[in-house]
Amino acid sequence: MSQILKFYLNGNPVQVAAGDADTLLDVLREGLGFTSPKCGCNHGDCGACTVILNGYSVKSCTVLALTAEGKNVCTVDGLADGDKLHPVQRAFHEYGAPQCGYCTPGMVMAAVSFLNRNPSPTEDEVKEALSGNLCRCGGYKKYVQAVMATARGEFGPLPEGSVGNV
Numbered sequence: 001m002s003q004i005l006k007f008y009l010n011g012n013p014v015q016v017a018a019g020d021a022d023t024l025l026d027v028l029r030e031g032l033g034f035t036s037p038k039c040g041c042n043h044g045d046c047g048a049c050t051v052i053l054n055g056y057s058v059k060s061c062t063v064l065a066l067t068a069e070g071k072n073v074c075t076v077d078g079l080a081d082g083d084k085l086h087p088v089q090r091a092f093h094e095y096g097a098p099q100c101g102y103c104t105p106g107m108v109m110a111a112v113s114f115l116n117r118n119p120s121p122t123e124d125e126v127k128e129a130l131s132g133n134l135c136r137c138g139g140y141k142k143y144v145q146a147v148m149a150t151a152r153g154e155f156g157p158l159p160e161g162s163v164g165n166v
Ligand code: FES
Pocket: 038, 039, 040, 041, 042, 043, 044, 045, 046, 047, 048, 049, 050, 059, 060, 061, 062
């Protein structure tokens, strides 16, 4: 049986039918048409479905949709400020990190959530933070370099406040 789930998506109130077994990834992609979170494995292993839920990155295929009631969900679609990309998005682009791009939205959200809490990380901390996000193109080195460059401020200051927070 489904019920109406209400939450905030990229700052906007949304409502969507959700069943007990539906995941947050299901309602984002199929219910609301937000296809930036990818379904790589659907088992919590690859990180392609990563979004930010109340300020923390989560693998949306492992989150029951109904637990998002009243919460803030942010996908990569909600990061840019008008036509101004988030510094992490700019860094990934400038460093040529994405290849096929399938893992990129999840990588972005994991990186943004991490930098919100640790804006001056070591390289090892960045590697650890991205370790739950698999890139089958093997682009890890550039993703890590891009996050370090973001932390150095190469692409401007991180936006005030925590993305997708309450
Ligand atoms: S699709 Fe969610 S972790 Fe792979």
